Amino acid sequence: MAAGRGAVLLRPPESSGRATFLELFFDLAFVVALTRVSQRFAGLSNDTGWALAEGFGRTLLLFLALWLIWSHTAWITSRYEPEQPIIQAVVVGTMFASLVMAVTLPRAMEERAVPFAAAYLMVMLVRPLVVAVALRGHPRRLVPFRLAAWAAATAPLWLAGALGPDRLRLPLWAAALGVDYLAWALGWPLPRVGASRIGRWRIAGTHLADRYQQMVLIALGESILVLGTVFSGTDYSAQRAAAFAVAFATSALIWRIYFHRAGLLLTEALDRAGMPGRLGATSERTHLLIVLSVLVTSVGYELVIDDPYGPPRPSWLLFVIGGPMLFLVARVRLEHEIFGRVSRSRMVGLVALLLFTPALARWAPMVGLSVVAAVLALVSLLDARRSRGRSMEVSASPLAGEGPGDRDSEA
Template sequence: MVAGRGAELLRPATSSGRASFLELFFDLAFVFALTRVSQRFAGVAGGAGWALAAGLGRTLLLFLALWLIWSHTTWITSRYEPERSIIQVVVVGTMFAGLVMAVTLPRAMEERALPFAVAYLAVMVVRPLVIAAALRGHPRRLVAFRLSTWAAATAPLWLIGALGPDGLRLPLWAAALAVDYLAWALGWPLPWIGAAAVGSWRIAGEHLADRHQQIFLIALGESILVIGAVFSGEGYSAGRAAAFAIAFATSALLWRIYFHRAGGLLTEALGRARMPGRLGTASERTHTLIVLSVLVTAVGYQLVIGHPYGQPRPTWLLFVVGGPVLFLVARVRLEYEIFGRISRSRMIGLVALLLVTPALAYWTPMGGLGVVAGVLALVGLLDARRSRQRPPEDSASPIGRGKPGSQGSEA
């Protein structure tokens, strides 16, 4: 590691891999934000055709904007010492911007578009400059300059989308967000100074794993809030009580399936990786899908508890079945990242859900959720059976094994 001015901000090897109290405080804003995302998904669930597709697209875009803010903050606290005052100021400032985005999110594609965009740009453009200034002469400042430059390049799309006609907002913001994600994947390349090799970054891998596990639990906690809020707000009936119980069991199964072996070994895998940045990048993408799947599943809970024996609506299957399907897809990916293999039990569950989905279009919502819970229970039982037959495994991730290359002074 290159020493020099600003080096005191770098996270030392002796730093704790656990999330700091400040980061847990930061997550409170995202508890609220994820609730807003779930409610917005629920608001479009009753639509059909183009209205449904457009509503889902808008909500997905807003979620991905929030996720980018959370992910960048997690990487910052994995690379820099969170106990330093300037990093704490950055995290608290980001928390406030995230709270503004969450407050405006229900109408962010309508009349509250400007404050949402300004809060997003304040984090993406201004925050890296603050970190670069704090790093002073340290070579890592070039990463922050790259990020800020790319974010500034897409800022006109965000602002024109916020201030312009409503019809242009979705395509302009989608283009801007796509560039922001692509730039991150490419390492924010710039002329003369090149790109930052994100996969080669020196980070606290155990800390990054801890944060990914925590955001999954936060999303799962949001689903529990939905279950409780919807059931307590509706008139009592035996059907709603049964839907409440099945929804809770489904969330418990999602927790069990995630942490069984692979999810529980994420910290070990990132701690052992010779290039934790590479495995951390893959894990971040996987957890994007996992968190999104839990939010979508929570909307299914809301629909079923509200109308357990209502008329079958094929569009509801996007939430009741689509959320768990997306979760199993992401969990298969996580299994590969940790062990280098594809999970047979999760593939069985995935195929089973896809096969029964056409029939569920004619079932009541309660029946659909019950089948989903049964398939997830089958996956859990197959996992438990396999665990009894084999000793505990160590992580054997095929990602991040290579020798750290010439990372330069930015790594």
């Protein structure tokens, strides 16, 4: 009987695969968060050497903490019915905590560490307990209990990093976040209970794909916001106008390359999978890289538009060239997840950028951004040439072969 009462929270098979308006509202907090992440990255433009590496590492850690919150929420609304009041309350509470993390993020590694860590722990520790209690006697309650147990184990590291000396914050938080990600990858194993086999979870695959694609669009939207803000806030010149146009073309090409074939078929691949949990978990990591690459690239736009023909610096090479390279790596990975093959066009783009990088290190930022746009245009043209005259392929994911018989009791 208790399991029956808890079962009302589960997503029924006939539930819509589209994101609800509440989830789109929830994403607004991450619009703010991604903007703050970009601002922290942009603040590294004049750094070199160890200062650049440390600053990048600090900002990357904060982004990964935010991503973990967002991705866990996407999985919650893919496993549980988002129209249920308790799930809606969980999403709204997570949104508030995410907004706290977003507004404290610019100084989260400095004097605002305590509210950032407190908001993170509120989501990671309290939220799964609320879901577990709402599930009552249902077998799925063991999964959120696992999450809460692991969050409680890393909470002392988060609190020690927030309350302790500044020099210890980065290593303590890095260790805590590393454990949080490792626990997810392993299925949050506990003594006697074992691990939860994430690959066999029952999730709404269509919904999860929809959420990943929406986050990519949010990141691209943030890059467009950077374009408009930077260009409107600087003195007009023909050089800056040209940089603005090339940066916009780069974002448009990233959009085109992401959604070409594999990006469009992600929904179908997850929908066709007998048990989409394994593909969903792998795709989550791929989309983490894609969103990060778009953010890093958008910082490159800011640097180039601000000073198109300024002296070359290590920071602009990291953002202008490194971001698009990371995007192509992630897109190769997505192609393999959907079709089980390596994308030749994206490998051509990667090799081209690698070959150009030594020379671009000695040229002005505008030259580097122009080369990036040209390489991405080449990748897009190769994609178009390969698909010309062919019907849309059917996904053949090597990660989606599990059948319904593989389910476990707490899936």
